Amino acid sequence: MHKAVQIMRLAIYNIYKYRIDYIQVFALIRLFQFLLIVPVTTLIFKLMLRVTGYTHITEENIQSFLAHPLVMGMIVIWIMVVLLFIYYEMGFLFLMAFNQQRGIRYQFLTIWQQLNRKVVYFYSVQVIYLIVYIALLLPLASFMLPLTLTQAISIPHFITDELMLSRSGKLLYAAVASVLVIVGVRSILTLPIFTIQPKISIRQSLVQSWRFSKRGLFELLVLLAMVLTGHLLLLLGITVVGTLPLYILERVLPSSALLTAGMTLAFLEITFVVLFSLLQAMFSQVMVAITYNTLLLSKAKISPNFVKKRYKRLSIVVCIVFIVLSVLNVKSLEKSVYAPDTKIIAHRGYTAEAVENTIGGLVRAAAAGADLVEIDIQQTVDGDFVVFHDRTLRRLAGKNGVVTNMTLSELETITVHSDGYSDKISSLDDFIEMAKALDVALLIELKVQGNETENLLPSLVEKLNAYQVLDTYYVQSASSQLMTQLKKLAPNLRVGIVYALTVGSMTETPVDFIALEESWVSDNLIAELQQSDMDLFVWTLNKDRSLQEFIGKNVAGVITDHPDTALDIRTKQSEHQYFLQRVLNRLQFIF
Numbered sequence: 001m002h003k004a005v006q007i008m009r010l011a012i013y014n015i016y017k018y019r020i021d022y023i024q025v026f027a028l029i030r031l032f033q034f035l036l037i038v039p040v041t042t043l044i045f046k047l048m049l050r051v052t053g054y055t056h057i058t059e060e061n062i063q064s065f066l067a068h069p070l071v072m073g074m075i076v077i078w079i080m081v082v083l084l085f086i087y088y089e090m091g092f093l094f095l096m097a098f099n100q101q102r103g104i105r106y107q108f109l110t111i112w113q114q115l116n117r118k119v120v121y122f123y124s125v126q127v128i129y130l131i132v133y134i135a136l137l138l139p140l141a142s143f144m145l146p147l148t149l150t151q152a153i154s155i156p157h158f159i160t161d162e163l164m165l166s167r168s169g170k171l172l173y174a175a176v177a178s179v180l181v182i183v184g185v186r187s188i189l190t191l192p193i194f195t196i197q198p199k200i201s202i203r204q205s206l207v208q209s210w211r212f213s214k215r216g217l218f219e220l221l222v223l224l225a226m227v228l229t230g231h232l233l234l235l236l237g238i239t240v241v242g243t244l245p246l247y248i249l250e251r252v253l254p255s256s257a258l259l260t261a262g263m264t265l266a267f268l269e270i271t272f273v274v275l276f277s278l279l280q281a282m283f284s285q286v287m288v289a290i291t292y293n294t295l296l297l298s299k300a301k302i303s304p305n306f307v308k309k310r311y312k313r314l315s316i317v318v319c320i321v322f323i324v325l326s327v328l329n330v331k332s333l334e335k336s337v338y339a340p341d342t343k344i345i346a347h348r349g350y351t352a353e354a355v356e357n358t359i360g361g362l363v364r365a366a367a368a369g370a371d372l373v374e375i376d377i378q379q380t381v382d383g384d385f386v387v388f389h390d391r392t393l394r395r396l397a398g399k400n401g402v403v404t405n406m407t408l409s410e411l412e413t414i415t416v417h418s419d420g421y422s423d424k425i426s427s428l429d430d431f432i433e434m435a436k437a438l439d440v441a442l443l444i445e446l447k448v449q450g451n452e453t454e455n456l457l458p459s460l461v462e463k464l465n466a467y468q469v470l471d472t473y474y475v476q477s478a479s480s481q482l483m484t485q486l487k488k489l490a491p492n493l494r495v496g497i498v499y500a501l502t503v504g505s506m507t508e509t510p511v512d513f514i515a516l517e518e519s520w521v522s523d524n525l526i527a528e529l530q531q532s533d534m535d536l537f538v539w540t541l542n543k544d545r546s547l548q549e550f551i552g553k554n555v556a557g558v559i560t561d562h563p564d565t566a567l568d569i570r571t572k573q574s575e576h577q578y579f580l581q582r583v584l585n586r587l588q589f590i591f
Contacts, residue, residue, distance in 0.1 A: 263326045363438065540559050
């Protein structure tokens with residue numbers, strides 16, 4: 001415990017003593033990121049689209065896209081740019097911490113030159129070690145590298161959600177996650193060792209990190225956890241104090257709420273950036289101190305006049321940034337005063353209280369207030385349509401059998417089970433009849449297994465027309481070819497394409513809407529689709545933060561397993577919502 005206290009004192013002492021250095025470094029890093037790294041990576045992607053002739057990339061054309069001889073080279077360049085940025089960003093912090101803890105005078109140019117000498121390893125096979133290292137540390141990197149290129153990288157939720165539907169999937173997920181965490185944690189010191197020691201390779205750094213983890217890993221993790229906990233508590237405290245004036249004024253003097261909210265948000269945005277940067281500095285100080293046992297408190301002093309002059313310039317810059325952010329936030333918050341009309345779409349019914357894709361789930365989804373209920377259909381061997389998601393009966397019915405090889409009458413006798421609930425498999429006819437009785441529309445996803453009849457689409461259109469729901473229902477599928485044909489066959493039907501990934505312009509897609517996995521939805525795409533009158537359904541949103549974000553952005557629809565929660569969030573986004581809640585929501589989106 002005594003050593004831990006010493007290390008924390010050392011970290012705080014050095015960050016305070018060299019605070020001007022840290023301010024300059026973080027300012028340069030952010031400037032370099034937004035003015036060079038982001039534009040360069042964007043340019044590389046646009047060049048890839050231009051040389052291949054594609055307007056957008058989806059799971060349908062990604063193989064041919066990657067097969068282009070120039071694309072793989074550009075992807076390698078993109079990866080190298082990202083890796084170099086991470087290397088220089090964290091390398092600067094590690095070298096600064098090392099020199100500060102050893103009492104060594106340093107200059108930024110010297111650190112830059114030292115980092116440059118090791119860039120040669122990025123042009124050898126050893127860069128593979130660094131790629132694996134960064135990939136393993138992505139969960140930690142989201143804390144260590146806030147507002148950098150690693151923050152947006154994550155495993156798509158639909159992959160983990162599908163795995164968690166079965167017991168074997170849960171076990172597989174737990175096993176893989178455990179292995180990755182163990183390997184990642186034991187490799188955590190690779191980058192500081194590589195940047196600090198001048199004659200060591202990436203592979204040798206990785207080996208040293210593994211050796212160190214046998215003796216000092218627990219101590220390091222405890223210290224990092226302490227730093228993170230302290231940071232979160234400080235963040236919470238400043239947020240409470242900083243929003244208190246807005247909380248009071250909204251109730252006492254509502255006319256001043258908008259201006260106060262804009263200024264409050266600007267203050268918290270600046271504060272959050274400073275605190276996240278401080279977290280990076282603390283992490284680098286602790287990791288270096290633990291790795292190299294540097295507990296020397298330097299007694300060197302800084303000229304008070306020099307500091308005073310620097311602070312004067314810094315204060316002017318901060319005031320300008322605060323004013324600009326306040327103005328932008330007031331305009332943005334003023335536009336957010338509206339009642340969003342985002343449709344709440346229950347994913348496979350209400351699966352929290354019934355088996356997915358069953359009549360019971362449909363009834364409960366309607367009761368929960370869903371605007372649409374999403375269901376999956378497949379064509380049976382006798383040419384009819386059954387409501388079922390999986391290709392086989394194994395997961396829900398515990399039986400062998402391929403759905404498309406069975407008749408509708410056979411399938412309707414089978415009982416499905418999930419989380420203590422049970423129900424019967426139903427036909428599309430039963431669902432439409434019940435949906436009409438409940439006065440709720442359906443979003444029908446057509447699952448294509450490859451053995452469908454030639455009259456697949458005409459049969460579906462004929463059925464929807466017979467029930468007089470062509471103008472009110474939605475139909476989607478992952479097959480863009482089928483949906484293009486369906487739109488020509490039934491112009492009044494709202495037809496969409498389901499994408500697990502897409503990058504680039506989607507305005508030329510010949511359908512009424514697209515359903516896109518949340519990881520690939522960008523503000524540019526939302527604006528582009530809104531201008532082209534094409535709807536966007538985002539799937540599958542099961543976290544409050546995601547629901548708040550996309551309902552707040554007023555996308556056409558959100559597909560979720562929790563329609564009741566989504567409805568509550570949409571209601572709270574109305575014009576009667578306090579600005580304080582809007583400010584807190586905005587901070588969640590940004591950080």
